[in-house]
Amino acid sequence: MEKLTERLLLREFIKRDVDSIAEFRRAPRYLEYYYRPAYTIEECVRFVDKCIAWSKESPRCKFQLAITDRSNGVLLGDCGVRTESAESRRGDIGYELSPVYWGQGFASEAVQSILQVGFENLDLDEIEARCVVANKRSVRLLRRLGFEETERVPPGPGRGEFADRTLPERYVFVLCRDKWIYSAIS
């Protein structure tokens, strides 16, 4: 899949993206709300391999796309929308940018596009995003795109890839299809 926006091209990962991912996943600013040491090259290889494997699944339930600058092809970060099965009507999103590119609206632009994949390609009714309360940039992004807080989770064990860590207070944000259509036309 490829998605073009005003300034970006969202595309499938390729193996040689590992170096770009590893470069920003060791930046202290990037790691501030992940509460973990820098990602190793091996972890980044596994991440890129997983994204490539997801792109080949049928039916496809998980899209994790590289965010690139459409003018020069430079990888800025990545974002994704995932659901557990083709029947599920609820999914979640994730997004990350190299700190070099923060503060220019690139993540919001990319997430708007990945929301379209979630609501149109995956036919979801609701998309969730979990976000550490202290991660103000991410909170602003979600509110800007129409997400609403539905829950505040107290500090405690994470889930999925965060299952080995104690996480601080987090919001659960949700965007429903009706609200998305509203925010797309307003």
Ligand SMILES: CC(C)(COP(=O)(O)OP(=O)(O)OC[C@H]1O[C@@H](n2cnc3c(N)ncnc32)[C@H](O)[C@@H]1OP(=O)(O)O)[C@@H](O)C(=O)NCCC(=O)NCCS
């Ligand atoms: C979360 C994250 C993607 C947010 O990045 P970001 O660059 O702040 O987000 P956006 O792309 O939406 O940029 C918005 C900012 O750009 C500014 N901006 C500048 N030019 C802009 C333009 N042309 N269009 C839109 N916004 C623009 C906006 O005013 C806004 O600034 P503000 O937040 O001070 O109000 C980034 O901090 C990150 O990658 N963090 C590490 C990973 C992470 O935490 N992921 C989320 C886990 S829940």
